[in-house]
Amino acid sequence: MSKVNDATLLYKVSLNSDNENEIENDEITYNDNDDKVPLISDEQETVIRINNNESTEIQNDNFTTQTLSAPIALYNNNSLLLNSKAESSVSITDNNTQSIGYITAEKDKIKPEDIDKITPWENQDDEDIKKIELETEWTLHQAAQRGLFEAVKNLILSNKANANDKDEQNCSALHWAAINNHLEVAKFLLIHGARVDEKGGDLMATPLHWAARSGHLQMVTLLVKHHADPSIIDNQGYNALHLSVHGGYPMLALYIISLGVDVDSLDPMERTPLMWAAYLGNSLECARVLIRMGADINLVDKTKFTALHWAITSRHMDVAKAIIEAGARYDIKDEHGKTAFDWIENEGLKERYNKIVKDYKLSIEYKTGSAKDTKNKILGFLTPFVLYPVFLIIFGKLDWFFSIPLMFTLFYLLSFFIKTVLAKGGRNKMETNPIVASIYQATLFYIVINYVFVFIKNTPELWILHIMVISLIYISAHSYFVCLFHDPGNIPLLSVESRNKVIQELAEQDILDARHYCVECNIRKPIRSKHCRFCNKCVIFFDHHCPWTYNCIGYLNHRSFVTYLYTTVIGGILIFYVCLIYFSKLPIVEGSKYCLLNDRMCSILIQDPYSYANCAWLLCNICWCGFLALIQTYQIARGYTTNEAANYYKYDYLTRKEDVNLQYYKRRYYNPFDFGIIKNTIYFWCRSGYNKNINWYTIYDVPEDLNLQVIGGHEMADDSDDENIEMKDMV
Template identity: 30%
Template structure:
């Protein structure tokens, strides 16, 4: 931000333009505060109150500054800074020309804009103030000043009065560049919705994406611009650098990672013939060098036909590999040999073979799919074990029918949980722009209403999932076991899948006990518990692995099921909402009653609504499309953490 200190305003953004490494921007001297060596916002707030606060109570200011209480002695600059409309009107009516510039080349409209004085701006413009007046050491318009300070209402008002967002300030920045530079994403979204070109260059030929990659450490501004169709291959006019060149020069690893995921080219050369990898060597960044080399290798391998097929059918391929690995593990352990050394060597060979098979497979995709494919593989081998090991010893037809029903329901609900749209909130480009304009002009462009990542108006109870990179209606969590979000439309399927997975584990326990009691029959009195354990291992190491695998599945599935049922029945909340409330209460040191919230309808009604129980018309579950439930009046959410504290 800009600070007025010692009569000058400085921005600490280390701006790079052309061949300059650092440029310092200087604003106007504060004529009203001559002789005071004070920062514009913080120190002034400490001693006199925040002049940008429209609700400031002057009567509570220190008495030793009592001369400030007498506004009749203020000049128009100080009155504009404090937002004293009556005093400003008095001076203007007395003959002060609102177009007049003070000795620092600043108009009163600038001072009203930087302090977010909406009524004063309206009054000054009605009296003939020039909305695009350039002034100050930065040679900026009032719109530039408002953007630097992050005053979205002032930006909206100035644009309504005809402010030109394409005008560049003394440093060459246009309106969108400033919004990105100071990370005011809401203002940037509004400017783009009003027609500001996302790739529009500043006076130095840099696009906003280049500026974000070069000057903003962190992924958010870069990711925000890419989601709004910013070009990753544009070049500046001076050095012919792309956004990736800029990120590498600045050592911005986060921005470089986002750009590479968006497909930024590694082969484009700047005016000096340097690629991004060349620049990474020049700035001596081992992490960037490794990252760029890795991406280059992945892209070169991606041209092979085999890898394209592997990526296309990655889920099926990884399922087959995981299933084969578990099958080989069981076959080796169940070999009719007493040589554990041989078994160990064979296991190492299997692991090496799987490693070689997946070496050229994209590591990120492999690790993402590993939990879900391992779950599917374990279920497959549980079914095989039941059919080949347990079924001959289970003579009760009722057990066979129940297990078949359990297995069918498990597979059905797992596929439904994986394949059903969890409730992604979608909007067209035109709808996104309209949402931004409507929310901004209603004063509701805040994170609880608007998602700057998706550029959409968020329904109530919706959350943005970083893994899916989308807003999900009534989001519960992102499940690694289904590799998808769990939200309003697949939450029921997920809970039923976990329930039947727990039952499947119980059936495996039952089958193992029946098999061991039939085929092992250890003599506990003679051998003791240790002898029983050895007898079980010798009887079938594979069944012991299945038993331990079922135990692991039973532990986490029972925990998740109990937690889900507790939240559904007794709280009426999702996991995301419960965690958000707990974090809010912990942060503010407040007591919290989770059960007292607008969505808790009581245990019976909560269960009826979630499981959609009708019972031949006895119950009427509430049917709500949570992707279309928006906050009433756009000015508040139906559900906020503070409502429950």
């Protein structure tokens, strides 16, 4: 039986035909008013003949009529209501009063001739709708199935029906309201005595089972609030967690687990929800949620299959990868003596499986804190300090036709070293290796040495400029190391009890989704925060992950990062200026006969090639730092972060309200935190203005009044030992 969504649009259709209100084969039409949507589904071809005294079902080569699926209420002899999104069709019975039926047809098979007026149901007055609901002879179960609240209310209050009455399928009205997600009807039934754990249907399932199977999180939440038991099993031996996994609903599964249902609940075949997620493969996120919530990945069912066996045999390699990365054993044998790998027959799958296992083994060997990981990090840190002077020597001692090919060879060997050594242990290992950060540190170290022992020594008359340069170098280095070692605003983790409380609160508010909850960290995500996949932490006011600082840039170190950029650019420009003055004081001498530059350049290369190479590299760094500083300045003035600039369409609070339900690419940008260039800049540097003391750890939505003051700033959050700090109430 087809089911109709709450959002189904009904139309009042007035029929106008000279042949006893007859709707013939290809003669059915409607007026093409501009507020209409097609009345026709693409699924079937249907024709219905309506007579004054009888109902006739017509069935031929092109047309069929079927059983009830979506409501049509006939007002009188020539007026009915059509459901524009019906999924099947029925005959309409007319007894000179009112009747009920359902209709669909193929678009091209119905033409606008006999229907002269269509009025959207949504434009009808509420009183008219109530009147129609009340005057039609609905049964309680029909009304509950279709979400007709007034009809349900009338039937219950007039004692024409009882909330616990069963229909011919042994189902209660609450079952039908639950499966169709009619919350208002379900609330009314529960208030008037509907048994929340009543079993019904062929599977003897409860309303909670029906809602879980359909993925209706709000309905499940409502039923649980009325003491529904999610651990009850149906005739198949499935509880609500099994059914939510069958449907591929990760957030619903997360909510049910938070209620205390065992994440490793067993069905009659001793299969866990994770095994079902691996077998069905309809939601990788479902499998990840179960793993993150503590599912035992090495359990076996009655056939001795593990979750990995089921993922492999059903060819869901993405789920298999997640299971292996979670630490699953891949050598467990089933009752036939086969491991999961032994079940692979497809060569392509074998190659992929071998790569997954190989990557997993490497990730274990190079796990953070292991000897090999520590060794790689030390190598990554020292490499720039070793190679930097090597490049300077090659550049200074050899002619260009030797030095350039040799430097390219060294670059190739360096990339090979990075790929085969430093990147071992996983795709994120390069981001967690300090080699990129060390490039800046090595550059700063050797340029400072060059500046102190060459430039200052040979240009003592520029002492004021030297003081400025040294001051800027100090500020830049200090800001850099603050970014390197300071907490960017990592959000504290929760205990199991606090986590479950947060999940249930979000579910009750209908905002249990990836935008508001991080499954990896098991925390509620404050507004403007993001989970960093490299650091594996959620960061408040997240800007970006910076490999140069070997850390995330967030609320607590963003100003230091921008200070580092500004001072690096200004200091670099001053050093470059001193460098030019120094070079201008060098005498012109005869350069190498192979030098292709002008006489002065060739002369400088002969006398001080190391300073020349340092200044050239410095100029490159000034360019990229300057570009990044300009971008940061613009974003600060506009009041948004790098992450928000790149992904604004993913965040409802950064799009216009009327665009929230549109596809991402159609959403228009709107920033409620933009108060103009001056105010935005003052706030960034002074933390004063419209949100002076806002604690970004506890802000989950855009405050209605952005002048709102919140007790405690980030300093309070840093100093608190409360593990549930992000749940503090905003005052």
